[in-house]
Amino acid sequence: MTKKSALDTEDSATDAAARAGWLYYVGGLTQDQIAAELGVSRQRAQRLVSKAMSEGLIHVRLEHRIAACLALEAGLKRRYGLRLVRVAPAQGPGTDPTHALAPVAAEVMERFLRQPDPLIIALGTGRALRAMAEELPKMTCEQHKLISLVGNIAPDGTASNYDVLMRVADTVRAPHYPMPLPVIIDDEEIRRMFYALPQLKIVARLADQADVTFVGVGHMTESAPLYIDGFISARDLHEQRAMGAVGEVATWCYDSEGRYLEDGLARRVGGLRAGGKPGGEVIGIASGPEKVIPLRAALKGGLLNGLVTGEETAEALLADPE
Amino acid sequence: MTKKSALDTEDSATDAAARAGWLYYVGGLTQDQIAAELGVSRQRAQRLVSKAMSEGLIHVRLEHRIAACLALEAGLKRRYGLRLVRVAPAQGPGTDPTHALAPVAAEVMERFLRQPDPLIIALGTGRALRAMAEELPKMTCEQHKLISLVGNIAPDGTASNYDVLMRVADTVRAPHYPMPLPVIIDDEEIRRMFYALPQLKIVARLADQADVTFVGVGHMTESAPLYIDGFISARDLHEQRAMGAVGEVATWCYDSEGRYLEDGLARRVGGLRAGGKPGGEVIGIASGPEKVIPLRAALKGGLLNGLVTGEETAEALLADPE
DNA sequence: AAGATGTCTGAGCATATGCCCATAAGTCGA
DNA sequence: TCGACTTATGGGCATATGCTCAGACATCTT
Known part of the structure; x- marks a missing residue:
């Protein structure tokens, strides 16, 4: 069942990235705090945040006429x-x-x-x-x-x-x-x-x-x-x-x-x-x-x-x- | 008293903040680059980015349901x-x-x-x-x-x-x-x-x-x-x-x-x-x-x-x- | 006009972040 | 089962960031 497990890990990885991105961009936490919150190393938190952004999970919008x-x-x-x-x-x-x-x-x-x-x-x-x-x-x-x-x-x-x-x-x-x-x-x-x-x-x-x-x-x-x-x-x-x-x-x-x-x-x-x-x-x-x-x-x-x-x-x- | 009602007054300071916020959050530039781009000091760029955020110009949304x-x-x-x-x-x-x-x-x-x-x-x-x-x-x-x-x-x-x-x-x-x-x-x-x-x-x-x-x-x-x-x-x-x-x-x-x-x-x-x-x-x-x-x-x-x-x-x- | 008050600015510094790299952990074919 | 290859992990470091503080500047008051 390599296929299923691959999907699973992919999903959970994306989930984790989404969660990290949420905490970082919406919650304004520092990556250290995110690491503590998610129970992972700081480097991993950093990678998750980076992944959330690169995968387009985070959508930023500027609310201004310009x-x-x-x-x-x-x-x-x-x-x-x-x-x-x-x-x-x-x-x-x-x-x-x-x-x-x-x-x-x-x-x-x-x-x-x-x-x-x-x-x-x-x-x-x-x-x-x-x-x-x-x-x-x-x-x-x-x-x-x-x-x-x-x-x-x-x-x-x-x-x-x-x-x-x-x-x-x-x-x-x-x-x-x-x-x-x-x-x-x-x-x-x-x-x-x-x-x-x-x-x-x-x-x-x-x-x-x-x-x-x-x-x-x-x-x-x-x-x-x-x-x-x-x-x-x-x-x-x-x-x-x-x-x-x-x-x-x-x-x-x-x-x-x-x-x-x-x-x-x-x-x-x-x-x-x-x-x-x-x-x-x-x-x-x-x-x-x-x-x-x-x-x-x-x-x-x-x-x-x-x-x-x-x-x-x-x-x-x-x-x-x- | 130059207290401005945040709703109708869209002054140049906010314009600049919006510009800096865009470059930072959407464009992914570093604050040094923004400073160069806008022709201001790095500190000012930092303040503009911060202002864009605090004035609620930046809206972040998570495009993934965990x-x-x-x-x-x-x-x-x-x-x-x-x-x-x-x-x-x-x-x-x-x-x-x-x-x-x-x-x-x-x-x-x-x-x-x-x-x-x-x-x-x-x-x-x-x-x-x-x-x-x-x-x-x-x-x-x-x-x-x-x-x-x-x-x-x-x-x-x-x-x-x-x-x-x-x-x-x-x-x-x-x-x-x-x-x-x-x-x-x-x-x-x-x-x-x-x-x-x-x-x-x-x-x-x-x-x-x-x-x-x-x-x-x-x-x-x-x-x-x-x-x-x-x-x-x-x-x-x-x-x-x-x-x-x-x-x-x-x-x-x-x-x-x-x-x-x-x-x-x-x-x-x-x-x-x-x-x-x-x-x-x-x-x-x-x-x-x-x-x-x-x-x-x-x-x-x-x-x-x-x-x-x-x-x-x-x-x-x-x-x-x- | 002088002083007082508040705002804005840039330097310095502690901290957070991103990235490289060595190493560990899997993964696959023979 | 082994070895070669790929992928993930955390340490360390250069850099970016946020914040404080003192000085400059402008505005307002007396």
Whole structure:
């Protein structure tokens, strides 16, 4: 009757494991106490507790609204091989997704800013980053360097409304390196001239060494922020879309596989691509239904290795099969 | 005073605690890793994990029925003709038996709450039910009606500390019907007046139709909860004991045969007896050495047809010869 | 403004935990 | 029955954890 006895021992072993797990996780006893209670050695108690957990007898649940967000974070990390993911809880329908994102994004950035070691922090632009900047607390970060990836001169010649760099640098009191050029430079000669400027080379070199980069992610539908804000023309938009553009990061468009497009508009962009030093973090900050396609592409192509997004967006990013 | 009501205020500290608790209990990370992940010190991570636990964010459940407990359940079912019995594994000496019971009781109640068909659920009071309420997961049960069998006004005029109904209704988001009267009403005239209130009649009618009733079981020794909590006087206690009282369910005392006492204190009780509709379930939730006698009497008298108790108590209930 | 009060933080330490390894106890085939 | 192999057991140790305590910080009071 080896079979029956095997079953018996298996059952009683599982029973003992369950009992030990109950005492440990529910009762809060120490393994010594469990050993005494069950009349076994401490090591055996430890093994039973471990077995209870590994066999899934113990089910742990987190009773909090961010529990779902944490699960989404884990899913996104695994699926896209990301290093840092934060998912902001949904704030109910009708609320601006960017607004919900800002405090969470600010928290992420604050963590970098609080590092005592000097960091090079590169910044893109856009509404999400602007909102993040508003949520940053006042602090003093003389040790870091903030640099901008995008030009700070809007098409009309004024400083851009969404100049994130200045706002952040002002709030956190850090040395900062703006990019003194237009977002889009139509004349190739002038563009080359800009790029030859010494201070721009400094910024470019810093950007290449960035420890962490924060960028927004733009969509390329008819309501593309680049177009709405007048940085590119309808014709540019259609051209890029025809070339397969589904999103842009720091004005650089990419296709559905997350590959940067090298022709057309890309030849007129004033600014740098997100990247930073090898092993540096590139964190995308974006949320909303229109961001799902651009985000998925950017993540697939490895343009980002970090993400701050909203609950619904995260769900959408994980919804479709691999 | 930044005293926060634990229910609605969900501050960032609790968010962080939830995050840490998730990483620790679900993710299985060490506190050092959590500290790194969250960018805080190890001590802070430890405090966050501890806070997640103490605030009841973490719920642990055992997904395995231990054979010994199953045997006790079967024994109790047969001996007392019960319909539903759950026996929680022992938690070792020195631990509060009520606390050990709570997760199991919550599981039982959760099963009713998950019914899609509308149910009328009646609730008593007491420490065991209160502890059960703490273990309930957040859910939405608009279809059910929760009613209280006991008054919610303590002798000192405040709402009772153990107001189970509100806590449960708040956690599971169900319509609820409290009993707006004192637990004990000394003046007979006033008592009649209370009972004549229309809303009380509504509650009484609902209680009579209850599909399931959850009640604690009180003992009537010198440490009777009714007495300890100041609902009845020492004189009341001794009077009832002299009349044969060995236990009480929802403030209604009964003798060793499980027959309700109709005189004395019973004339001053504000509240309803556990019963519900014909065929409805009346589930007692109680554990501990002092509960053995009251439980045996209640089961013998058929005051309950369901039971959630602890292993030792179950053993004691089955120990003596029929 | 100064002091008092209460809360938060990080260092240090005693204890609990997890894991490796040598040894004991089975288990199976010849 | 023996020997080889697998599985379980407890000792010991490195590490993780929980807790205490003194100092920092902020808030409130006089």
